[in-house]
Amino acid sequence: MFKIGDYVRFIDEKREGYITKIIDAASVGVTDEDGFEIPVAISNLTYVHGHHSNADTANNAAPLTKKADEAFVGDGVYLAVAEDSKASVVAHFTLVNRSSYQLLATLKTEKGSTFKGDFAGIIQPKSSVQIYTANLGDLDNWPSFTFQILFFSSGNVAPKKPLELQKRFKSKDFSGAKNQVAEINKYGWLIRLDEAPLVIDAQKLKESFFSVKEEKPKVAKPASEADLHIEKLRDDHHFLSQSEILEIQLKKFQEILDAAIVHQMSSIVFIHGVGNGTLRNHIHKVVSKHPQVRTFMDARKEKFGYGATEVVFNG
Template structure:
């Protein structure tokens, strides 16, 4: 028998029930009982309990969920992923693909983790329809696969055919840092993520107009930086808890470069960058950039009695 995350099950060899909250391997599931404890249980030792939550099914394709068009009228046309929490199964979330458009979508979902691929869903989404395509546990977010949606858009109207869409999505903690909201067409709360929205550049007409009347001197104004620049990520971003390591590094290096350029513009004689000790990655990157800069005379560890090896002093030419 095939079970899914969120299924209500009963142990065969003892009087205990709970919800499937984790797929451990092909033979073992994590089941959370009424006391909130997740217990590893062999699939052979479980049976589904009808009349509670989602009933386990023998088929792999998730059951479609019909959508009431009226309640999503406030959304822009597009393709959305509604990540709904499961009220009964703890950290389990269910991914509902929502077609908020007049097109018919021919859709596939493929997941990839460590160069291993799995077809997770295929099907047709009629206009303004929603379908369950995947389930997972938020507790396992760090090992979630990357999602790849392939979408063909079909319309009976007299319109030029749209190009097929290939949408890749790797979920991170920051995707779920916002407040949960009531999801369109679903009874559960969760997060709504638009998949087909491309980044756009918004032009502020007033600021654009004002820029035409600025003098060349005003346009080249660069703020005077501090003499000591703290590059610790918590000093630069309030949302650092939700950033990946590579994102943090890029933010720190960008802040470093901006401060360095400003110091050169204002003819600083020296400047200190506080990068911390850590694993030395940020320090090494900074030293590499400094060594290639023609405006820098030399650099050294800054005041070891104060910073240890966690800061670098730059001497300009």
């Protein structure tokens, strides 16, 4: 039985990809390395050997030998979410254990009052296991996640309370910068699962009521059309190299894109010109992966030709 995250090959053509959606009992959605999700009959698919997830071997993982003089680490359980190297719209979820405990973990998802057990296994100390795969472009339709974790150690360590955490992911969870995750050797978003409970200092809370709050700088709402031509951004553009020009244009593009999202604009047009297509391609690459962008297209060809891109945000 195929499931989300399986790597498959089409029987009738030379195409491979990940299953990212279960459409019905007879068909699924397969996302290829170009990021396109294709509906296909299950009968037209076969597994690709050698692409088993780490979750398949979790229960067989060999225990790690801990050095006698190594300090015991009591916390550090994370969920790493990283894009697949072949298909960027495919996101792999990896449970990262940086603690000295052996974890007995389960993941159950729920959508429309239907529950599904997606993972159950053992994660050794200072190791990681891939537990789930989803389509980043379909984030609004993701199920809610329930993580349950037991902490085990054979050493002289006081018992630790089990962890149960319910999580429903939103676009803001993936709007920040990605960081290098050493355990999976990839850039991704790292989410702490065993975060210590917030301790409220009553005295500081009391003092805050009487302190003068500094106003945070407000982000100006951008115009509906943003011109990224370098002569509109810098007076000294004649003295800049092509690489410096591109860097300035991309920085300005990112600032305006972020501001448009902050002000919940429905759409915005970026005027980048035609040129050699480098700036246009960079812009399209960024917005194609952005979780808060619904779609993008060439803007008003009768006015801009192919020199502008309209970006439409999630409503």
